Amino acid sequence: MTHLFHLDSSVRAEGSRSRKLSAHYAERWRAANPDGSVTYRDLSADPIPHLDVAAVSMDWDTERRNADQAAARVLSEQLAGEVLSADTVLIGMPLYNFGPPSTFKAWLDRMAVRGLTIGALGDKEFVVVTARGGGYGPGSPREGWDHREPWLRHVLEMLGVNDPIFVETELTLARESPAMAELNLGDAEDQSLAVALATIDGLFDNNDGLAA
Ligand SMILES: Cc1cc2nc3c(=O)[nH]c(=O)nc-3n(C[C@H](O)[C@H](O)[C@H](O)COP(=O)(O)O)c2cc1C
Numbered sequence: 001m002t003h004l005f006h007l008d009s010s011v012r013a014e015g016s017r018s019r020k021l022s023a024h025y026a027e028r029w030r031a032a033n034p035d036g037s038v039t040y041r042d043l044s045a046d047p048i049p050h051l052d053v054a055a056v057s058m059d060w061d062t063e064r065r066n067a068d069q070a071a072a073r074v075l076s077e078q079l080a081g082e083v084l085s086a087d088t089v090l091i092g093m094p095l096y097n098f099g100p101p102s103t104f105k106a107w108l109d110r111m112a113v114r115g116l117t118i119g120a121l122g123d124k125e126f127v128v129v130t131a132r133g134g135g136y137g138p139g140s141p142r143e144g145w146d147h148r149e150p151w152l153r154h155v156l157e158m159l160g161v162n163d164p165i166f167v168e169t170e171l172t173l174a175r176e177s178p179a180m181a182e183l184n185l186g187d188a189e190d191q192s193l194a195v196a197l198a199t200i201d202g203l204f205d206n207n208d209g210l211a212a
Pocket residue numbers: 010011012015016017018019093094095096097098099131132133134135172173
């Protein structure tokens with residue numbers, strides 16, 4: 001049976017654009033895969049503990065793990081299992097201080113394990129839907145400051161993922177932030193969101209085998 005693993009990482013339960021995009025993708029995926037199943041993980045509601053010494057040493061001597069190492073291994077196997085059992089992995093991710101949310105990094109550091117997931121995800125489709133408050137397009141003063149996508153592309157390559165799909169919406173603070181309000185970028189914000197939603201629709205409507 002086709003399976004989707006859907007993960008969100010915005011701290012916002014309401015008003016989140018990355019959650020809006022991931023929910024839209026999941027809705028389209030469900031419609032395209034009526035017999036499919038979905039697992040959902042919310043890293044804000046249910047954060048994964050940061051890496052600790054038990055986690056980094058859990059596989060050093062697999063015959064003699066202490067209780068903390070054994071517990072760390074169980075958690076990594078659970079997180080890896082959620083990804084390994086999926087055909088499609090959908091990630092919703094905001095930009096926080098020019099990088100991913102720390103909750104996402106904590107999840108990844110425990111999910112990316114040699115012998116479990118590293119080099120093992122070549123048969124998965126990865127779709128990353130992202131939101132950022134400012135504008136980072138070509139020629140903008142902060143072009144290249146959004147380090148999520150280049151970083152995550154390297155991580156996904158290490159995991160064996162081929163051709164991950166990234167869908168971005170930006171300028172989400174155009175109306176919300178008093179500092180940006182005077183720039184009158186509300187229309188550009190709406191346009192960016194519309195393009196992102198249409199891009200997701202295109203993954204399904206083009207019937208290119210990516211999402212159905
Ligand atoms: C702690 C924090 C740090 C942020 N850092 C940035 C940033 O570096 N660049 C940026 O463009 N927006 C930044 N933002 C704005 C978010 O990227 C923006 O609100 C985005 O829409 C959040 O995703 P969400 O809508 O899914 O919650 C930050 C927001 C928070 C809460």
